[in-house]
Amino acid sequence: MxxxxxxxxxxxxxxxxxxxxxxxxxxxxKIIEGLKIGDSVSVNGVCLTLISQEKRFIExxxxxxxxxxxxxxxxxxxxxxxxxxxxxxxxxxxxxxVNGHVDCIGVIRNKSYSAGNPYFDIxxxxxxxxxxxxxxxxxxxxxxxxxxxxxxxxxxVNIIPHTLENTNLKFKGPSSKVNLEFDILLKRKxxx
Numbered sequence: 001m002x003x004x005x006x007x008x009x010x011x012x013x014x015x016x017x018x019x020x021x022x023x024x025x026x027x028x029x030k031i032i033e034g035l036k037i038g039d040s041v042s043v044n045g046v047c048l049t050l051i052s053q054e055k056r057f058i059e060x061x062x063x064x065x066x067x068x069x070x071x072x073x074x075x076x077x078x079x080x081x082x083x084x085x086x087x088x089x090x091x092x093x094x095x096x097x098v099n100g101h102v103d104c105i106g107v108i109r110n111k112s113y114s115a116g117n118p119y120f121d122i123x124x125x126x127x128x129x130x131x132x133x134x135x136x137x138x139x140x141x142x143x144x145x146x147x148x149x150x151x152x153x154x155x156x157v158n159i160i161p162h163t164l165e166n167t168n169l170k171f172k173g174p175s176s177k178v179n180l181e182f183d184i185l186l187k188r189k190x191x192x
Contacts, residue, residue, distance in 0.1 A: 001086060001087045001097060001098070001099060001100075002042045002047070002084050002086060002087055002095075002097075002098040002099075002100055002142065003084070003087055003091075003093050003094055003095040003096065003097070003098060003144060004084070004095035004096055004098045004137075004139045004142060004143055004144025004145075005084065005094045005095045005144060006082045006083065006084055006142065006143055006163075006166060006167045007030055007031050007083055007084050007085060008028060008029065008030040008031055008083050009080040009081065009082065009083070009166070009167070009168060010026040010027060010028040010031075010043070010058075010080065010081050010083045011026065011027045011028075011078065011079075011080055011081075012024060012025070012026055012075050012076065012077055012078065012079045012080075012081060013025045013026065013027050013057065013077065014077065015075060015076070015077060020063065020064035021061050021062065021063060021064070022061070022062040022063075022064075022067045022072065022073065023059060023060070023061055023062075024043070024048075024059065024060045024061075024062060024072070024075065025057055025058070025059045026043070026057070026058050026059075026060070026081060026083070027056050027057055028056060028057075028058055028083055029056055031058075031083050031084070031085050032053065032056065032058065034085070035050060035053060035058070035085065036050070036053075037050055037051065037052070037053065038050065039085070039086065040085075040086040040100065041058070041060070041083060041084070041085060041086070042082070042083065042084040042085075042086070042098070042100050042142045043060065043072065043081050043082070043083060043142075044070070044071060044072065044081045044082050044141045044142055044168070044179055045070075045082065045098070045100065045102055045139050045140070045141050045142030045143070045179040045180075045181055046062075046066060046070050046072055046100055046102055046142070046179060047086075047099065047100025047101065048060040048061075048062065048100075049061070069102065069104075069105070070102045070105065070179050071105060071141070071177045071178065071179050074177060079168075080168050080171065081168060082141050082142045082143060082167050082168050084142060094144075095137070095144025096137035096139075096144050096183060096185075097183075097184055097185070098139045098142065098144060098181060098184075099181065099184060100142075100181070101181065102179040102180065102181050103128060103131070103180055103181050103182050104124055104125050104128055104180050105177050105178070105179060105180065106122040106123060106124040106140070106155075106177070106178050106179075106180040107122065107123045107175060107176070107177055107178075108120050108121070108122055108172055108173060108174055108175065108176045108177075108178060109121045109122065109123050109154065109174060110174060111172070111173045111174060114158075117158060117159065117160065117161065118158075118159045118164055118169075119148065119156055119157065119158045119159060120140075120156065120157050120159065120169070120172070121154050121155070121156050122140065122154065122155050122156075122157065122178065122180070123153060123154050124153055124154075124155065124180055125153065126152075126153040128153075128180075128182060129150075129152075129153060131182040131183075132147055132150060132155055132182055133147065133150070133183075134147055134148070134149060134150055135147065135148075136183050137183040137185075138155070138157065138180065138181070138182060138183060139179075139180070139181040140157060140169075140178050140179070140180060141167070141168060141169070141172075141178045141179050142179065142181075143163060143167050143169065145157040145158075145159070145163075146158070
């Protein structure tokens with residue numbers, strides 16, 4: 001379990017495909033402290049298990065199912081990813097409860113500015129419409145955000161300057177794909 005408060009941006013340094021497994025090597029600095037093999041780490045909102053750590057480099061295996069149903073299958077060497085260590089019992093929860101189990105991939109349709117602050121319009125599959133609510137929480141690439149508006153299957157999130165500067169959203173724009181995880185407290189039984 002995570003909170004959606006990104007601890008740092010990591011850099012993808014190696015992508016290796018073997019059979020149905022994608023091995024990701026990421027350079028990180030802050031989150032390495034206290035990490036051990038087997039720990040869960042959120043990478044762009046996807047819960048992955050740490051399989052190797054050497055100095056500033058951490059590695060994860062991504063199964064085919066995960067790579068094809070999240071944006072991890074689209075990653076390229078040099079790309080920056082959002083990283084967060086798992087929540088510890090007793091930690092302060094600054095965002096919202098995020099499982100790291102991506103519900104779907106969304107596509108940024110528009111990046112605009114209002115009073116100098118950016119907002120993103122993100123399209124998502126219509127079958128998830130019952131799982132998003134205005135003023136509710138959503139994780140976008142693992143970032144805890146508030147849904148400002150919903151129109152059809154398009155949701156709008158406003159981004160504060162701190163979030164824009166400290167996450168990979170500053171590199172995203174129209175047609176960028178993002179991982180979406182709807183708030184677990186809002187998910188319905190009849191969700192696809």
